């Protein structure tokens with residue numbers, strides 16, 4: 215799955231991603247569930263839930279989420295979708311130091 219992560223072209227996985235990846239619960243999982251286009255079909259919605267279920271068991275969810283927020287990754291990272299991370303970024307910008315947005 216990690217090979218398919220939408221890293222920015224200039225980003226090198228070895229320098230951008232941390233050691234936390236070694237403990238990723240998504241290692242070896244089906245890659246198709248992690249990257250849905252924004253205009254995906256309704257019948258593919260289950261993939262988001264399947265990915266989030268794996269993330270819910272992941273010991274490195276927090277660094278994964280922070281990485282995805284910082285590097286504006288696409289797909290499911292840290293148990294969140296692109297849209298959810300966008301809301302987190304907006305919340306942090308608008309209300310710095312005032313707690314995290316629950317997603």
Ligand code: SF4
Nearest residue numbers: 238240269272278292
């Ligand atoms: S939080 Fe989810 S996407 Fe991130 S490493 Fe864990 S299982 Fe993979």
